[in-house]
Amino acid sequence: xxxxxxxxxxxxxxxxxxxxxxxxxxxxxxxxxxxxxxxxxxxxxxxxxxxxxxxxxxxxxxxxxxxxxxxxxxxxxxxxxxxxxxxxxxxxxxxxxxxxxxxxxxxxxxxxxxxxx
Numbered sequence: 192x193x194x195x196x197x198x199x200x201x202x203x204x205x206x207x208x209x210x211x212x213x214x215x216x217x218x219x220x221x222x223x224x225x226x227x228x229x230x231x232x233x234x235x236x237x238x239x240x241x242x243x244x245x246x247x248x249x250x251x252x253x254x255x256x257x258x259x260x261x262x263x264x265x266x267x268x269x270x271x272x273x274x275x276x277x278x279x280x281x282x283x284x285x286x287x288x289x290x291x292x293x294x295x296x297x298x299x300x301x302x303x304x305x306x307x308x
Contacts, residue, residue: 193219200302211266213281220262223283231277271306
C-alpha cells in the first residue's frame with residue numbers, strides 16, 4: 192500500500208478557511224479515485240468529498256481540486272463551522288464505488304481540523 196502524505200489543517204475560527212493537501216505516488220495517483228474522509232470524536236468516519244461528489248453537509252463550502260503535475264489533491268474548506276471539527280484523511284480507492292463503500296487502498300496519516308465558535 193502506498194502512503195499518502197497530507198499537509199494543512201489546524202485551528203481556525205468559525206467562518207474561516209483552511210486548505211488541506213494530499214500527495215500520492217505517481218502510480219497511485221494515476222490509478223485511483225481520490226477523496227477525503229473525516230472522523231469526529233465518537234463518530235464513524237464519513238466521506239466528505241471526491242472529484243465527483245460532495246456530502247450535503249459541505250456543499251457550497253468545500254471544494255475538491257487536483258494538480259495532476261504534482262500528483263496532489265486539495266480540499267479547500269470555506270465558511271467552516273464547529274461541526275466540521277474532525278481528523279481529516281485523504282484516501283485512494285480503485286474506483287468511485289469502492290471509495291463510497293470505504294474500501295480504501297491507501298490512507299493519509301490524518302490531519303486535525305479544529306473550528307472554534
